[in-house]
Amino acid sequence: MKELFPVKQVMGFVFSLIFTAIALSVYFFDLSFAAGLTILIVTAFIQAILQLVVFMHAGETKDKWAIYGNVYFMIFIGLITIFGTLFLFIWDM
Amino acid sequence: MEFFERFAVPHPSPAIYASMVVIGLSVIAIIAGLTYFKKWGYLWREWLTTVDHKRIGLMYLISALLMLFRGGVDAIMMRAQLSAPDNKLLDAQHYNEIFTTHGVVMIIFMAMPFIFAFMNYVVPLQIGARDVAFPRLNAISFWLFFMGAMLFNISFVLGGSPDAGWTSYFPLAGTEFSESVGTNYYMIAIQISGLGSLMTGINMITTIIKMRAPGMTLMKMPMFTWSTLVANLIIVTVFPVLTVALTMGTMDRLFATNFFTSTNGGMDMLWANLFWVWGHPEVYILILPAFGIYSEIISTFSSKNLYGYKSMVASMVIISVLSCLVWAHHFFTMGQGAAANSFFSITTMAIAVPTGVKIFNWLFTMWKGKIRFTVPMLYSVGFIPLFTIGGVTGVMLAMSAADYQYHNTMFLVAHFHNTIIPGVVFAMLAGLTYYWPKMFGFMLNERIGKWTFWLLSIGFVLAFFPMYITGLDGQARRMYTYSEATGFGALNMLSFVGAGIMAIAFALIVYNVYYSIRYSPRNIGSDPWDARTLEWATNTPVPEYNFAVTPQVNSIQPFWDSKKKGHVLFPAKLDKIHMPNNSGMPFILCSIFFVWGFSFVFAIWPLVILSTIGIFACLALRSFEKDHGRYISVEEIIETEEKTGGAKL
Numbered sequence: 001m002k003e004l005f006p007v008k009q010v011m012g013f014v015f016s017l018i019f020t021a022i023a024l025s026v027y028f029f030d031l032s033f034a035a036g037l038t039i040l041i042v043t044a045f046i047q048a049i050l051q052l053v054v055f056m057h058a059g060e061t062k063d064k065w066a067i068y069g070n071v072y073f074m075i076f077i078g079l080i081t082i083f084g085t086l087f088l089f090i091w092d093m
Numbered sequence: 094m095e096f097f098e099r100f101a102v103p104h105p106s107p108a109i110y111a112s113m114v115v116i117g118l119s120v121i122a123i124i125a126g127l128t129y130f131k132k133w134g135y136l137w138r139e140w141l142t143t144v145d146h147k148r149i150g151l152m153y154l155i156s157a158l159l160m161l162f163r164g165g166v167d168a169i170m171m172r173a174q175l176s177a178p179d180n181k182l183l184d185a186q187h188y189n190e191i192f193t194t195h196g197v198v199m200i201i202f203m204a205m206p207f208i209f210a211f212m213n214y215v216v217p218l219q220i221g222a223r224d225v226a227f228p229r230l231n232a233i234s235f236w237l238f239f240m241g242a243m244l245f246n247i248s249f250v251l252g253g254s255p256d257a258g259w260t261s262y263f264p265l266a267g268t269e270f271s272e273s274v275g276t277n278y279y280m281i282a283i284q285i286s287g288l289g290s291l292m293t294g295i296n297m298i299t300t301i302i303k304m305r306a307p308g309m310t311l312m313k314m315p316m317f318t319w320s321t322l323v324a325n326l327i328i329v330t331v332f333p334v335l336t337v338a339l340t341m342g343t344m345d346r347l348f349a350t351n352f353f354t355s356t357n358g359g360m361d362m363l364w365a366n367l368f369w370v371w372g373h374p375e376v377y378i379l380i381l382p383a384f385g386i387y388s389e390i391i392s393t394f395s396s397k398n399l400y401g402y403k404s405m406v407a408s409m410v411i412i413s414v415l416s417c418l419v420w421a422h423h424f425f426t427m428g429q430g431a432a433a434n435s436f437f438s439i440t441t442m443a444i445a446v447p448t449g450v451k452i453f454n455w456l457f458t459m460w461k462g463k464i465r466f467t468v469p470m471l472y473s474v475g476f477i478p479l480f481t482i483g484g485v486t487g488v489m490l491a492m493s494a495a496d497y498q499y500h501n502t503m504f505l506v507a508h509f510h511n512t513i514i515p516g517v518v519f520a521m522l523a524g525l526t527y528y529w530p531k532m533f534g535f536m537l538n539e540r541i542g543k544w545t546f547w548l549l550s551i552g553f554v555l556a557f558f559p560m561y562i563t564g565l566d567g568q569a570r571r572m573y574t575y576s577e578a579t580g581f582g583a584l585n586m587l588s589f590v591g592a593g594i595m596a597i598a599f600a601l602i603v604y605n606v607y608y609s610i611r612y613s614p615r616n617i618g619s620d621p622w623d624a625r626t627l628e629w630a631t632n633t634p635v636p637e638y639n640f641a642v643t644p645q646v647n648s649i650q651p652f653w654d655s656k657k658k659g660h661v662l663f664p665a666k667l668d669k670i671h672m673p674n675n676s677g678m679p680f681i682l683c684s685i686f687f688v689w690g691f692s693f694v695f696a697i698w699p700l701v702i703l704s705t706i707g708i709f710a711c712l713a714l715r716s717f718e719k720d721h722g723r724y725i726s727v728e729e730i731i732e733t734e735e736k737t738g739g740a741k742l
Contacts, residue, residue, distance in 0.1 A: 063302060063303065066298075066302045070298070070326070070329070073326065073330065074329070074330055076414075077330050077331075077414075077417045080417060080418060081334070081370050081417070084418070084420070084421070085366055085370075087432075087433050087436070088366065088421055088429045088433050089360075089362065089363075089366070089429070091433075092429050092430040092432050092433040093428060093429045093430060093433075
């Protein structure tokens with residue numbers, strides 16, 4: 001039964017649809033810039049994690065340390081880049 | 094601009110018309126030659142469709158050498174123009190184009206493919222694998238790089254080269270100040286070859302993580318493989334930033350968006366920021382594999398194992414993090430405050446620490462070793478003091494307060510050439526000499542090689558050290574001339590002489606290849622340097638499957654142990670080998686990419702749409718294609734092994 005109905009993937013699909021709908025709602029409701037952007041960023045990151053974990057099967061093999069290690073490294077460098085840029089152009093200019 | 098005007102070179106000169114003729118004639122000569130010698134089939138079957146990591150490595154190598162000479166000609170023209178005050182050899186526009194293409198060609202189309210050549214050729218051999226993890230993706234990477242390079246190189250005869258510097262800062266690079274299609278070439282050509290680099294990054298990481306020989310734990314990998322792993326991790330981290338920045342730049346130029354404009358809410362400084370978020374790690378992408386090559390060479394020719402293996406690995410990992418923390422030192426003078434500048438100053442200086450650790454490790458590897466001064470070792474020994482001088486001036490530049498004096502002067506030019514030439518170029522030439530016998534089955538001549546090394550080193554010192562002085566005296570970079578009253582004339586003439594000596598050294602490399610093809614002995618066996626790692630354990634020429642039997646690894650130098658300590662390298666029995674099939678798809682796909690890029694540069698939209706459809710059609714075809722590879726039978730393996738110098742079982 002489990003092979004016939006992959007619960008995890010189906011749920012992932014449903015959730016990705018829901019988050020797409022939430023992101024789309026920013027366009028239809030009259031939100032402030034900050035609120036709209038917050039919704040977009042949060043849903044985008046959840047979508048990315050869903051994609052990686054559910055549909056690309058990260059963490060289902062023995063070498064998941066390499067995959068997650070890479071991901072954490074990228075997130076770390078990404079955050080450094082974002083906050084470094086804010087530091088340069090907003091907080092100290 | 095009118096449609097056809099865009100194809101005209103903005104400031105034609107006899108040199109450009111001559112290049113058009115030369116390019117036309119050489120294309121005709123190549124086509125005629127291939128037809129006359131009936132080599133089209135050979136070219137297609139053995140090279141254009143190959144997915145073999147060794148052949149792809151060689152193609153990277155050949156492209157890199159071609160681009161080295163292309164970029165070298167630019168360099169000589171620049172030095173010639175600056176050799177005397179008020180020189181009229183080149184006009185300002187021509188000079189702008191030359192320093193721009195020199196930078197782009199040398200970094201993206203020379204140094205990158207050169208390190209990819211060694212990564213491709215050496216890494217699967219060093220870890221005892223049969224190929225990289227995704228052989229066809231590897232072919233796509235190469236052809237994307239190649240098409241990007243070709244697209245960039247036709248710019249100077251078709252529409253004009255980019256002229257906003259290799260950094261291509263906005264708003265100068267925007268349509269307002271760069272009207273010709275030159276900067277479009279910059280955006281699109283680098284985009285195409287950057288995609289190739291990103292794919293190589295993924296490919297190499299997967300290869301190294303998943304395909305090491307049994308027994309080779311991460312801490313038993315050879316140093317070059319470690320450096321490749323770290324460099325590719327940086328590639329995967331920072332190349333997407335370049336991709337995004339170039340896309341935004343392209344949009345600004347072609348679709349009138351306002352990401353980097355100075356009006357309508359655009360922010361031109363953001364380009365400099367994004368460019369260096371990629372650009373600074375990029376120089377570590379180049380230097381880390383160079384460090385890896387030096388480590389292999391110094392260990393081999395000191396007849397000792399590498400000193401401080403763990404600290405070498407640790408310092409590379411630390412460099413990989415720090416390299417992403419320092420980018421703002423490229424624009425200390427852009428207007429941010431003292432706090433931000435101090436932060437980036439300190440992180441920049443901190444990089445000197447792990448680099449220093451590596452320098453000391455190489456010195457300690459040589460300490461009390463039995464050193465053989467072969468050509469690769471000469472380059473490595475020459476690298477240490479010269480690179481250290483470059484590093485020290487780098488720390489000078491890292492002081493943000495003092496940088497207000499140095500920035501945008503020849504001092505900076507001297508500094509980064511002082512790190513890149515002894516760091517990367519020497520490493521590539523050392524690696525070329527070191528791996529040449531593995532690639533081609535004969536050695537390069539040592540006597541000519543030593544001449545090359547000395548000429549190159551002396552030429553380098555003469556060419557670049559005077560720039561430190563003129564730079565401190567205030568000679569700005571990227572200025573096509575200067576007045577006699579500045580007094581820079583004599584030192585710039587000295588620079589020109591140095592550049593000339595370097596040109597002679599590079600010509601000697603060509604002569605060395607010719608001489609060695611004719612006179613070098615061919616019976617050198619598969620281990621001419623008495624080396625220590627797995628790549629020397631296969632036959633020469635390397636069979637397409639690399640190792641008939643997967644090697645068993647026990648330490649960081651399994652081949653040395655098998656020679657000296659009786660370690661059994663190939664314990665298993667022969668079995669049939671699974672190999673990937675050749676495919677024409679990568680070449681066709683990337684040729685379409687070339688058309689796509691070209692039509693983007695000139696904004697020929699129907700062709701853009703057609704070629705985009707072509708690209709997606711190729712991708713869709715690949716999804717439906719069933720290709721399970723092929724098997725090489727045991728009899729065939731035995732036959733190949735005997736033909737290539739005796740079975741090693």
